[in-house]
Amino acid sequence: MIYKNFPMVSRVIFGRGSFNQIEEILSPKRLSTKAPFIYFVDDVFKGNAWLTSRIPLSYDDKVIYVSTAKEPETSQIDQLVEQIILDYKELPSGIIGIGGGSVLDIAKAVSIMLTNPGESKNYQGWDLVKNPAIYHVGIPTISGTGAEVSRTTILTGPERKLGINSDFTPFDQVILDPELTKDVPKDQWFFTGMDCFVHCVESLNGTYLNSFSQTYGEKAFSLCKEIFLEDTLSEEDSQDKLMMASWHGGMSIAYSQVGVAHALSYGLGYLLGVKHGIGNCIVFDHLEEYYPDGVAMFKEMKAKHNIKLPQGICKNLSDKEFNIMIDVALSLEPLWENAIGKQWKKVITRDKLRTLYQKM
Ligand code: NAD
Ligand code: ZN
CATH class of the missing domain: 1.20.1090.10 (Dehydroquinate synthase-like - alpha domain)
Structure with missing residues (x-):
């Protein structure tokens, strides 16, 4: 292969307040009442009703707050995936990440690891992922990393800090609502x-x-x-x-x-x-x-x-x-x-x- 043929984010919405459209974006993607949407949300938003009251939860949908004190680790991804598999009878309809680069990367990695066997450390590298990921959505709340658009999710593993770079890593949907960044220190x-x-x-x-x-x-x-x-x-x-x-x-x-x-x-x-x-x-x-x-x-x-x-x-x-x-x-x-x-x-x-x- 001389020229790379790489995928891009297939859908993107941009605009102040576009986060309000999340329900209309997600509801057609619900696979069944038993297949939840799982939201990974930066824990800086815990108790922040301005943002969290707009997350549409029905059936078994769930919000999981994640700390960004440390950058994402492979062991953390494996635990999150295991928990989802134990908690639900069906695979999720979608994984949504709301936060900075750390949370966006967690959403990408979890969506990949739900459909690919083994541990996430085995996929750090280039093009090691075999199966398409679960539908995944990125909603950045701070700007700069480009994680919302990239083909990688950067993880610290036991041996290295390296991304899972694959055609299945980019988000299926991104919501770019600049208003969400208003309280960044x-x-x-x-x-x-x-x-x-x-x-x-x-x-x-x-x-x-x-x-x-x-x-x-x-x-x-x-x-x-x-x-x-x-x-x-x-x-x-x-x-x-x-x-x-x-x-x-x-x-x-x-x-x-x-x-x-x-x-x-x-x-x-x-x-x-x-x-x-x-x-x-x-x-x-x-x-x-x-x-x-x-x-x-x-x-x-x-x-x-x-x-x-x-x-x-x-x-x-x-x-x-x-x-x-x-x-x-x-x-x-x-x-x-x-x-x-x-x-x-x-x-x-x-x-x-x-x-x-x-x-x-
Ligand atoms: P981050 O996700 O850790 O967020 C930085 C801090 O800002 C956190 O304390 C977070 O709680 C806070 N924050 C985020 N949004 C906020 C808001 N709206 N209001 C108040 N506080 C807010 O940091 P980052 O710089 O966005 O991302 C760094 C991570 O991204 C690293 O793990 C890095 O490896 C990864 N990264 C990934 C890619 C990629 O292509 N996948 C590219 C570059 C970096
Ligand atoms: Zn960078």
Whole structure:
């Protein structure tokens, strides 16, 4: 295969208040009264009637609140799947994720694992999923990761932090309602928003770039510039545009790849539990050598929004710990190949990565 033939989200609705249409979207998809809709909802919304009172529950439908204190783990997915299988006689009609990248990824992974045997860690990688997933719906409540549009669900497993990348991973339906992002705390808005910015920089400066990726990446990049550097947007416009930037950024990497920041950030995430958005920021701050213009702009955005990043997080690590992070980072070969080119192994040495990690 020379050119990838990949699926996209088959249906999407966009607009402030579009979340109100959830019932009309889901009801035709109900398979039977015994086949419930299961909603995974970020527990930040527990007790938030503004959002939860609009979740339409009938028959055996259920809301499961999930904590985002840690990023999704394979063992957590396996437990959730087992619980659903024990609790119901029939497979669900649909799995709905309402939250940030973590909850969207949980919804994707659970919908896949309900129809594929064994443990989720066995599906971390590329194209290992054999059976179509349960109908699944993504409703982002914070913008930036592109998880709403991507072909992956990123999980931390016993051996690695790696996505389940498959044709069955993308959502069947996405509801983009920017109003749902109105209460995101400022720092988190920045960190997750910067995930999108970094996706664009890594895609646009990668060797895998083609016009498909470039057109989406350039649009997302210019939206990020408008949102994070210029003072021209109303709060509502800014929410609307960041939601679309996230979408376009995700589309851009669909046909290319991420790069140096993501590879190193996965190492921090795996060893230290540093979360994706802030981890990318911590790493990206030190990547002038690879992305000079992008890093300069990032520093401008950081200063404008008065964001303070943690410093010295690798200060007290042992050789063994550095090596664990370096192993995780180096294992992400497509990311390095995209960032540096086919000869990447000549320049990306263990010493080089250690020097970078030591700065963080
Ligand atoms: P997140 O899902 O952990 O959410 C960040 C924080 O924001 C959480 O504390 C959450 O409770 C809070 N939050 C979310 N919506 C809110 C709202 N409307 N109001 C108030 N608080 C709100 O973080 P994230 O940055 O969205 O996602 C990171 C995760 O996404 C990681 O697990 C990462 O691996 C994954 N990811 C996946 C993809 C993909 O393509 N599948 C891409 C990038 C990142
Ligand atoms: Zn990312």
